Amino acid sequence: MPTHISLVTPRAVSTVHWLLRWCLWPAALCVATVAAWRLHQQPERAMALQMATFLAAVLLAMLAERVVPLRRDWQQVPRAERRTDLTSMAVLMLLADPVVKRGLLPLVAAAGVPWFALQGAQAAFPVQWPLALQLLLAAVIAEGGQYAVHRAMHSVRWLWGLHGFHHNPTRIYWLNGFRAHPLNMIVHQLAGLGVLVAIGAPAPVIQMLILFSTVAAVFQHANADLRYDGWNWVFSTADLHRWHHAAGAQSCQANFGGLLTVWDHLFGTFRRGDVMPALVGVDAGAPRATGYVGALREAMRNALARPAARAD
Numbered sequence: 001m002p003t004h005i006s007l008v009t010p011r012a013v014s015t016v017h018w019l020l021r022w023c024l025w026p027a028a029l030c031v032a033t034v035a036a037w038r039l040h041q042q043p044e045r046a047m048a049l050q051m052a053t054f055l056a057a058v059l060l061a062m063l064a065e066r067v068v069p070l071r072r073d074w075q076q077v078p079r080a081e082r083r084t085d086l087t088s089m090a091v092l093m094l095l096a097d098p099v100v101k102r103g104l105l106p107l108v109a110a111a112g113v114p115w116f117a118l119q120g121a122q123a124a125f126p127v128q129w130p131l132a133l134q135l136l137l138a139a140v141i142a143e144g145g146q147y148a149v150h151r152a153m154h155s156v157r158w159l160w161g162l163h164g165f166h167h168n169p170t171r172i173y174w175l176n177g178f179r180a181h182p183l184n185m186i187v188h189q190l191a192g193l194g195v196l197v198a199i200g201a202p203a204p205v206i207q208m209l210i211l212f213s214t215v216a217a218v219f220q221h222a223n224a225d226l227r228y229d230g231w232n233w234v235f236s237t238a239d240l241h242r243w244h245h246a247a248g249a250q251s252c253q254a255n256f257g258g259l260l261t262v263w264d265h266l267f268g269t270f271r272r273g274d275v276m277p278a279l280v281g282v283d284a285g286a287p288r289a290t291g292y293v294g295a296l297r298e299a300m301r302n303a304l305a306r307p308a309a310r311a312d
């Protein structure tokens, strides 16, 4: 069994396929950019713009998976698995997300901003910078916190018990971006957005970052034969993220980035995406639990039982 598959498509493709493969990812970035600009003009519409961006990204990703699929054997997702993924997305959106944004982040702001002020660091975040630079800095800072947490989740036994649920599937498609233990998402969000809130990053900048992160989360798992090429050096694209899902304890210790690759470059965990792993998923081929609660329990049970081989 080969360990990887080439991503260079040997057969000739139609003009429509060629256009979709090259244009869908830039189009998704354009959607986030336009939404961010609208948010800048009308910050009171942040929620509506976030939902519209999410729906647009999902539609583009589903179009890509349908018209230019990467692996046809990944297109038929068993109903039980899809139900688990949809349940996970609902739990994240209806439970974990409000807990973070309405409960924990205001607490972090109440504690963090005065603390930084006491240290004489009211301007811990450079609010006087041009908006684009503020957004870039916010992305790098948030990614740093989330990179650290993500690596810890692959190293600490009980944290891997939470995170293993995300790595459980043996096929990757767009919904996998929302397959996460709710505690995984809460910790991950706090490590990124919480830091920004604590250092006084403006709410519109954080909301703009969420727009780009949402698009990245949808496309990072899409089973689509898109040409990321140069984008791979900056954005943590699906080409890179498939290696993060590779079967094998060592293979998946790469490409921990969510939106950007900057921290993977800095810490030597960047792995190029011009080939893809032949197998993805924890315990590929092993019997696995069906159902949302069963899969959550199985991930924790496996992590506690076998800490030395987190992804084999």
Ligand SMILES: [Zn+2]
Residues within 6 Å of the ligand: 150, 154, 163, 167, 244
């Ligand atoms: Zn991971």
Ligand SMILES: [Zn+2]
Residues within 6 Å of the ligand: 166, 176, 177, 221, 241, 245
């Ligand atoms: Zn993933």
